[in-house]
Amino acid sequence: MENRATLLIMLLILCHGVSITMGLWGIQTENKENGPHSEHEKLFLLQNSKRLVKTDAGEMSVLHGYGGRISERPLHVGFITMGPSSLFVPQYLDSTLILFVSSGEAKVGFIYDDELAESELKKGDVYQIPAGSTFYLSNTGDSQTLQIVCSIDPSESLGVGIFQSFYIGGGSDPVSVLSGFHPRILEAAFNVSGVELGRFFTRRHDGPIVHVGDSHAKASSLWTKFLQLREDEKLHHMKKMMQDQDEEEEKDEEEEKQKTSWSWRKLLESVFSNEMQKKADHDTHKSPHSCNLYDRKPDFENSYGSSVALDGSDYSPLKSSGVGIYHVNLKPGSMMTPHVNPRATEYGVVMKGSGRIQILFPNGSNAMDTEIKEGDVFFVPRYFPFCQIASSNEQLDFFGFTTSSKKNRPQFLVGSSSLMKTMMGPELAAAFGVSEDTMKNILNAQHEAVILPTPWTKSEQQSHDNKEAFFKILPNIETIMT
Template sequence: MGNRLTLLIMLLILCHGVSMTMGLWGIETEDIENASHSKPKKMFLLQNSKRLVKTDAGEMSVLQSYGGRVSERQLHIGFITMEPNSLFVPQYLDSTLILFVRSGEAKVGFIYHDKLAERELKNGDVYQIPAGSTFFLSNIGDGQTLHIICSIDPSESLGVGIFQSFYIGGGSNPVSVLSGFHPHILEAAFNVSGAELGRFFTRRHDGPIVHVGDSHAKASSLWTKFLQLKEDEKLHHMKKMMQDQDEEQENNDGEVKQKTSWSWRKLLETVLRNEIPKKKSDHVTHHSPHSCNLYDRKPDFKNSYGSSVTVDGSDYSPLKSSGVGIYHVNLKPGSMMTPHVNPRATEYGVVVKGSGRIQILFPNGSNAMDTQIKEGDVFFVPRYFAFCQIASENEPLDFFGFTTSSKKNKSQFLVGASSLMKTMMGPELAAAFGVSEDTMQNILNAQHEAVILPTSWTKHEHED
């Protein structure tokens, strides 16, 4: 009796939280009352897409989050596509990125504790790049296009667009963040002549994502050689690369100029805040943050109809600083994730394979959104709102996503063998529905599956 009363109180508190959240999302009472009488809009699908980068070597686009007068934390969802042998040039952002490798292989390098850390990422890997950390991203897959989904936290942004990139490498396109300093300041900082710096800051003109490799060697030899080096060799060879390019420029101009001694150690220390040791230091990369692979983890739940896995800050420590969780759900054809609520966080989901349907309810039980979803669609579900996902009859529904909390976001399932209602079953719940306790028990005991359930067209197939 005591346990049932406690659960009933929790349910009432949950309903109160939902009512408060409606106002925060800018949902008016009259809109809720009229929702069942009008066709629901796709208000919880992210559709405001903006392309931020587009070159021959790749592109990046972002779906912007929204939500009326929302006070709940929001996340933008980004998509990065990079062609084989390409590089996203060194930069730092005013927002934390959490990368998920949907397909392909990547190498990410960024400054960690004033050292250059590099990690190779494969399909299913998750990796975090903190705001303000200088990084580069390269496609190292053999002939494969790299596809990355990422979360972008706008709470850290300067408010200039979706987020602000500060490019370290660059020329006329992208423009290096250093290029605007007065020439005298740059000459003193680099200990290099103004003429040499002028050529240095005007070479790059083909965008933030560039080709590297033999087919584009002339245009991007600097980055190609840089990525091929081991960590302790990069500093030494960068000096030689620029000397070679200086000779090429001198030959083209028909002039012979005295070579300047470039201080590449000073360049990296000043720009990247990195002190590269004279000898190889394997411990730098060894102690840098590791990646986490969603596909290698044991599912939190699995049955004949699908599986789900979540990763929070206790599973992958870098998530603690970002306050973001991640998850992956696979529903087999015709299966359904039973109606549930997230009591701790808003959920963002990206359909990575297949198709299906999602329904989200307003707190009064009326329909907020009931729509078909397919590969590439992005949905979000506000905290406390009840919802469910259903795979199409003939194909699975596979989706990956982020939550706005790195703490354990234990979903509350409303229906099923392990549901909140099943746990609360008793005279109080029966009275709430106006039925006898026996009727209540018969209804709640009819479902033997939990969390992921069969629908009418798949149930008999599994029983045969």
């Protein structure tokens, strides 16, 4: 009787523990009405996109990452789209950005070691902008749209929304951080009249992303010319603007043009003067380098796909941000075998194609099993088993960030190089309640590692082989028919 009572108590405790585990994640158990896909099937898809900037020249939107119980450290994923010859005006953020150029070409300039550092970025490049660094971003292409995916680390943010922008340049939209100072303070700081400053701080009204082509505003064209100069030319241009200031005394339109140009010169001087002077004294100064993800040799590659990762040992700026980067390409019907990230939470963006992702809870129950397509963003908490599968008729190409700049070393649960294969022995066999020979037969059946074929892959390959065979014998058929 005592044994039964004890067993009953243990059973109640076990059931209570399972219910608490499920409750921590806000999950309800499946029932027949919900079918195989319960209401939490999209639990790990980031779906609440927030548009932060929208202008005629471009836009920026952000997907909010999760922290707390689900992830030890949230990362936000941002998307920047900029039209040809456009500029994201100078600003600084309370969050670190890691940029990944998914298409187009860009120029990024920011204050680095008290100097103006500029870098040309191309497709596949990765670049870091530390929190608090004043920077600008421009699309250097005349006809191509610039698209950037970025990670946003909110750990240093002020806690106001997703992150906070502090614009250097601006007018009524965006508002410059300088515009809030008392007029007399600004007059003294710039050494110009209040009338001139009034014009200066009210001209810009078309948002943070602006056109800088010749067909747009005169103030924007000034930025266009300035941004197109080499760094040594910028210094020369600044000095020339200062010399020309004393000589230009024209009236009406020429006078207005002079005042506008002089005001721009004052702002540039106040922000970049020390940097420009140091640039003249230290011509050998090098700006932070970028790292191209697509130029790297894959860490793993076989007939079914490839994967590559960047960590702090590959690209040193990642060390300070504590973020890693990866890219995976799965061929049609192929699968990234079930695995676990032991060191980091993973955020993924589907760049091309479609497929499926399944994520499991630590207790082995289904957390999410859903289709993913181009543009979807998912995240996988640290320690949670998961796998991705490409659709049978198209590839699945995804890029993403991890919350650690150390080598992630994912643990693959299945495959010829899996941890189960490494641990194969009497202990593992006993854990499954089978003989060691049975265990070996099961684990040795799979000859591929990391990225595996599936029945869809095989059927696609069979279809391809049948087509090739048909076209080979087609001339013979035509001969017979003739």
